[in-house]
Amino acid sequence: MQSEVEAPVVAPRDTEAAGVEFDAVHKSYGAVEVLRGVTLRVAPDEIVALVGPSGCGKSTLLELVCGLTAPDGGRVRAAAAALMPQRDALLPWASALDNAGLALRVAGAGRAEARAAAREHFAAFGLEGFERARPAALSGGMRQRVAFVRTLLAGRPVLCLDEPFGALDALTRLQMQRWLAGALAREPRTVLLVTHDVEEAVLLADRVVLLSPRPGRVVATLEVTPPRPRARDDRAVVALRERALEALGAA
């Protein structure tokens, strides 16, 4: 499907695997200590959800993976990663197609080439017919999907999704969770999913990592074994959700 899409030439910091490793990572912003000794391994094609209270350094973990900031202590090893920021960060003047192809433009592709590559994904993501629409004309759910296509087209083995559905209403959120699960089943990637919604984490991830309030460290890790697709009211899903909430409450 991506035969025409050339991966951008970016030297990944670890060429051996498409995984991510945090090794006793410390990070402070000025006097504020954000991360205190986070150790975490994410296997290739594994989906890991990072859950924790606001300000616990979840987004900082993603910035470390994407190389936007460096750790003060410890080590981060990660394959090349693409970031989907908290708000969609779509460019208001560009069409949905041009927004989706932004990563390719940055990688050196021409406008027509980037559009052609983005267009191939539009049908699969339910965006057909909205190629020329500006972001303002798209619904919240569609905007997130355009942002996701943009993230996919960066052609990186690791996806960093920062609260991708945080701004959506409950119903759209539910649909988008189902949709993301399907998309990742079709195109497996290593995913770091930041969320403060425990249920979302349990529905989507292979593993849920619970973080403490600031300074963030790993409090508990839950393996999510129920088979996909998962439903909110699956007994195993409910049980895991309760266990996660308990662990967070104890943190």
Next chain:
Amino acid sequence: MTALLALLLLLAGWEALVWLGGVDPLLLPAPTQVVEALWEDRALLAPDLWTTAYEVVLGLAAAVAAGAALAVAMHLSPALRRALRPLVIGSQAVPVPVIAPLVILVLGFGLAPKVLLVALVCFFPITINLYDGLRATDPDARRLLRSLHATRWQALRLVEAPAALPAAFTGLKVAAAVAVIGAVFAEWAGAEAGLGHALLTANGQLETARAFAATLLLFLLAVALYGACALLERRVVDWTPRTDSGGP
């Protein structure tokens, strides 16, 4: 509609004041006398209008080029920002009537000093607004580009420049409205044509009505320039929802 009504009321009051108040038309001609002078002296004033319009448009274009270059340079280089900002701001403290004769002295009586003085009046709002616009880019979009390893030039071209366009047009419209001031002062300092020159000679000949007619043309020129910029803005910046067209 309301603007038209207000204008008509103002003109009617003015007209009544002159005729009923017995004001000397040498001091204040009535609107009808101004229009009469405009019509009778049309052969005299039309070339002046074109001369000034030409100077203003060229000066505005020069200001856009210089202002854009300055704003981008200040945006890209902190050193240039520190070095240039006081100069850019200080340039607005320079009284145009004072330096206009000096500029004429150096550059002569041709087109160049007029274009330069118009540009001097215009480049400040263009530079500052564009500069602010470039800095106001959505931080998330900036982070996104950094995560994609975009070069500085790509960030500017793909994100910052388009994001700055609405602010840049605000600057351009302000510049368009004040541009004629630069042209008039430049012509007063030394010119053989132009509305500023016409204004000066009409005053000297006590042709007050013709002086007012020339002023009316300056007024219309500024409004037309502003309108052209607003129209261009609406065509270029077509993604922001607006409540008011921003036209004159």
